[in-house]
Amino acid sequence: MGADNETKEKLIASAKSEFMEKGYAKASLRKICANAGVTTGALYFFFKDKEDLFRSIVERPLHELFEILKNHFTEDSELMNVFDVYVHKDGDHDIFVQLLIHHLYTNRDAFLLLLTNAQGTAFENFMDDIVEIIEHEYMINAKNMAKHTSGMQINSYMMHWMTHISIDAFVHLLTHESDEKKALQHMSIIMDYLVSGWVKMILMPEDTNTN
Amino acid sequence: MGADNETKEKLIASAKSEFMEKGYAKASLRKICANAGVTTGALYFFFKDKEDLFRSIVERPLHELFEILKNHFTEDSELMNVFDVYVHKDGDHDIFVQLLIHHLYTNRDAFLLLLTNAQGTAFENFMDDIVEIIEHEYMINAKNMAKHTSGMQINSYMMHWMTHISIDAFVHLLTHESDEKKALQHMSIIMDYLVSGWVKMILMPEDTNTN
Amino acid sequence: MGADNETKEKLIASAKSEFMEKGYAKASLRKICANAGVTTGALYFFFKDKEDLFRSIVERPLHELFEILKNHFTEDSELMNVFDVYVHKDGDHDIFVQLLIHHLYTNRDAFLLLLTNAQGTAFENFMDDIVEIIEHEYMINAKNMAKHTSGMQINSYMMHWMTHISIDAFVHLLTHESDEKKALQHMSIIMDYLVSGWVKMILMPEDTNTN
Amino acid sequence: MGADNETKEKLIASAKSEFMEKGYAKASLRKICANAGVTTGALYFFFKDKEDLFRSIVERPLHELFEILKNHFTEDSELMNVFDVYVHKDGDHDIFVQLLIHHLYTNRDAFLLLLTNAQGTAFENFMDDIVEIIEHEYMINAKNMAKHTSGMQINSYMMHWMTHISIDAFVHLLTHESDEKKALQHMSIIMDYLVSGWVKMILMPEDTNTN
């Protein structure tokens, strides 16, 4: 683990570019090996199979992403910010976003792979999974809000969509802006817009008719 | 002879579900034929090749979508609505959205295919293409706005992102809400939010430093 | 038979050019039908199978060729000309060659097909067959000659080769000279050369060692 | 590792006989593999594709043939022999023919493949190519001859035909005489006959009318 094998590194580098270029399903292990200058047998010494190779590329960045998310969401009352502009502790939230973006950009290859070339792997629904997790966290707070606002209930489609575009904002950044500094500037503007959305759209008048 | 061929219909139905399940690239023509209860040769009587089979499913709905877009965007000053809330002719725009959603929902299978399972076909960048077209239309008006607003210029990242989430709003609807009526209700809310975004985010202070 | 069917004619014309272009084996019945503007079923109304279609093109010219050869070789002592220059009745032989060439050129398509694109059909050894037939005729006379020339025997390899290049002279003509008149002029020169070969090379000293 | 691979040898042997029997186009890779006792995948480990397999069989013998031809034709004044019987250095020419025949017979399989079963490969016009090359060499000398013979010009059809049957003489040998020793004896006789043809037929009276 300390002295990582050179062949393994070459294989991973070669795999990254092949997966990026062709997508997981159409990527050829033969070509990955050929470009790494080794034979197919070598690959199978280091990796169980094709999927394991893919996993090896994205696993650590992904794990660390979940760590970052976990840390953020377990800080009490943290999520209130999102809905309650008055108590919006800008600093805290900004630090989280900054951390997130930094992590995404230092592992940009891996995340681009996950987001756009993972069809056929166990990670093919990566973005949906993240959305689901985040949405669940947000939901707790949304329910609190609804409880304190008479005659209003959660509009769950909007909950879902807002979560979706919130995550998607990061994805779009990663795929369209290669400079991390600019990415942060963009995200600052976008965050304000997203917060306004959370405030405006999450609640709707109670309606017994709505299924 | 008058009536459309039954085998062809069965093949298309079988293809739809195979493409949906596996994606274009991993879909097996053998399985499509087997599920349709015919041999592989039969498929090639009706379709030139795999891509032609895919195209047969999405072509007409796609063509009609472009017709709808073309009609909308060639109506003069139409696009001003998006930026200028005062002259927002709600009715007109609503009719357009209604038409669009109706078209998307009456051809839901085809559009889901196009949006999520077209990797490997000529349509694999379908959404990006649409975004590009729409963005180009919006850009004309954005430039007009910028001209009349001293000290401000277009923030092109926001232009792009707003276009992206505007289109994505329809995509999300299609993939998450199966009921057309509810889809319309959702979209009405979302549209207001999107308009607010166009107004707030498209322009930024002129800055000669920004590249 | 009198009023030959138009579709059949079109099929034959289309088949000719497809066979010519691709050779028998790689020719596609589908394409032949498509170019003739009919469906595959129509072809099978007129022809038993692929080989029958090919046969229909070459059969009559081939049959007539054999008639011409038969007529020529059953005229008594005819072949002596070839070996005995003193009794070489130039006129007769020239008329035969003229007739032969005329037949070959009026059915050039068919013979080119037979000679260069019949691989895979019953006619694939067409030229060898002709060589064998002619050689058999020549052999009778060669044996006569040998009988009257003491100490000499037939060199059967040369018999075969001379027959081969004699036939091949016509083939080369057909494939390299499109003008019938010039073909005749060439053949006149060639014939003299061939006759000299027959005279010089067919007999060799008797040798009991030769197997 | 040192010794050539056994499977590869078996595949080549199997391929030779399949190509010989069916011709290139109709030869089945599956049957070649089955007869070699391996699976189709194995073939693709050693050869890029069907054509590469064919090439592997004929490439070396073909290359060496061209070497032999090149060496022969770059010896100065060598070609004059063919036309000028007085300076005909029998010995030299005989050595060349001997070499040629030896090469053809030690690689008989490959050349039979090239000559009779290469339709569909890059080598399908092999004989025509050789004829063209040789004819070009001969033409240089023929033009010299014509220059020194007043009132005479080259009969280019005869040039071409003589080259053709000269090459064809070797082809006929290869296809009809399996014994190399006898082949040499035959060729000795044939060569004399061919030389007489070159002398007699290549020139014709100048005629401004001939196109």
Add this chain to the structure above:
DNA sequence: GATGAATGAGTGTTCATTCAT
């Protein structure tokens, strides 16, 4: 006479994977 539809076996080729060495 001819069509339109369908068959079923065949093609060359690529793939992820395995394993003795």
Add this chain to the structure above:
DNA sequence: AATGAATGAACACTCATTCAT
């Protein structure tokens, strides 16, 4: 730690042919 060889199933696609209508 890595190679070279081989597997066997799968792939998209083409073919000559058949046959009810």
